[in-house]
Structure formats: structure tokens, C-alpha cells
Amino acid sequence: MFMKKTTLALTIGLLAGAATADWTLNNDESSLYYLTTKNVHVTEMNTFNQLSGAIDADGTASVSIDLTSVDTVVEIRDERMREMFFNTDQFPAATISITFDPAVLEGMEPGARMVMEDVAAELTLHGTTREMGAGLVVVGLQNGVQVSSLKPIVVRADDFGLASGVEALRAIVNLDNITNNAPVSFTFVFDKD
Numbered sequence: 205m206f207m208k209k210t211t212l213a214l215t216i217g218l219l220a221g222a223a224t225a226d227w228t229l230n231n232d233e234s235s236l237y238y239l240t241t242k243n244v245h246v247t248e249m250n251t252f253n254q255l256s257g258a259i260d261a262d263g264t265a266s267v268s269i270d271l272t273s274v275d276t277v278v279e280i281r282d283e284r285m286r287e288m289f290f291n292t293d294q295f296p297a298a299t300i301s302i303t304f305d306p307a308v309l310e311g312m313e314p315g316a317r318m319v320m321e322d323v324a325a326e327l328t329l330h331g332t333t334r335e336m337g338a339g340l341v342v343v344g345l346q347n348g349v350q351v352s353s354l355k356p357i358v359v360r361a362d363d364f365g366l367a368s369g370v371e372a373l374r375a376i377v378n379l380d381n382i383t384n385n386a387p388v389s390f391t392f393v394f395d396k397d
Contacts, residue, residue: 312344
């Protein structure tokens with residue numbers, strides 16, 4: 205237990221080095237992907253085109269996902285995702301946040317890498333906030349830091365009141381099924397301000 209807490213403190217500290225000067229998410233260098241599976245064997249990759257966020261001086265890393273920017277590569281499906289699943293008129297964004305101690309580490313050298321096995325992160329989606337475990341890989345960059353998922357994080361529609369949206373999508377295109385779980389992976393690049 206002590207080792208896990210120490211590793212978490214040290215690794216979260218990597219982000220803390222960014223926090224001392226405030227860092228801003230670079231949308232062009234960042235990405236978030238999720239997979240959906242329908243009719244048992246058809247898996248599709250989807251993304252969002254607009255992400256924003258920062259690591260502030262208090263040690264809070266936050267990323268906002270503009271749900272209206274969903275990109276499934278099919279325009280009508282994007283529209284249905286916005287209207288029938290995410291309900292973007294009422295819930296236009298989702299947020300991910302991680303809070304850590306900014307005093308743990310003052311900086312990270314370019315190329316330095318640290319793995320965080322189990323980090324508590326909060327996801328707010330569709331008006332519901334849940335704490336989720338996440339593994340992260342943090343890499344120092346020349347003028348920033350890159351934070352990536354160590355492995356996919358499974359987001360369950362039921363946990364966020366989205367199961368009815370899954371059923372609505374299934375029914376409108378007459379599919380046998382759509383899974384209620386979506387593996388999510390991401391790479392967030394924060395530039396030093």
C-alpha cells in the first residue's frame with residue numbers, strides 16, 4: 205500500500221511540475237478515442253475534435269471534451285450521437301479531472317517518463333460525476349508534458365444514465381445490439397504558458 209501511494213504521489217508530481225507555471229492543453233496534439241461495438245462483431249473507432257483544458261497552479265488537471273465535436277466518420281451518426289445519446293443541448297461537454305500535490309515535483313526533463321498504475325480521476329458526463337481508476341503514462345516534452353492512458357478505460361453507459369440513449373440508437377438503425385461499454389484511450393499534451 206505504501207509503495208502504491210508513493211508511486212502515485214511521485215507520478216502525480218510529474219503533472220505538478222506543469223502546474224507550478226500553469227499549462228494549457230494543446231488541442232492539435234491531443235486526442236481521445238472510444239470504441240463502440242454493434243451486432244457483436246462490428247467495432248468502430250470514434251473521436252472528438254475539440255478538447256480543452258489546463259493544469260492550474262493548485263495542481264488540478266482538467267480536460268473538457270466538447271461533445272458536439274463527436275466524430276464517428278458518418279455525419280448522420282454524429283448527429284444522432286449529439287441528439288439521442290449525449291443530449292448536447294442539455295449536456296454539451298464532459299470533463300475529466302485529476303487533483304494532485306503540486307509541490308511533489310517541480311519539473312520534468314524532456315524525455316523523462318513515469319508510469320502511474322492507479323490514479324483516481326473524476327469523469328463528469330451527462331450530469332453525473334463518477335470516480336474512475338486510470339493508469340497514466342507521463343512524458344516530459346521540450347515545452348510541456350504528455351499524459352496518456354496506460355490502458356483503455358472502460359466507460360459504462362449505465363453509470364452515467366446513458367443506457368436509454370444506447371437503446372434509442374440501436375432501435376433507430378434496427379441493430380440487434382450495441383454494447384453499453386466503451387473502451388476509451390487518450391493522449392493529452394499540455395504546453396507551458
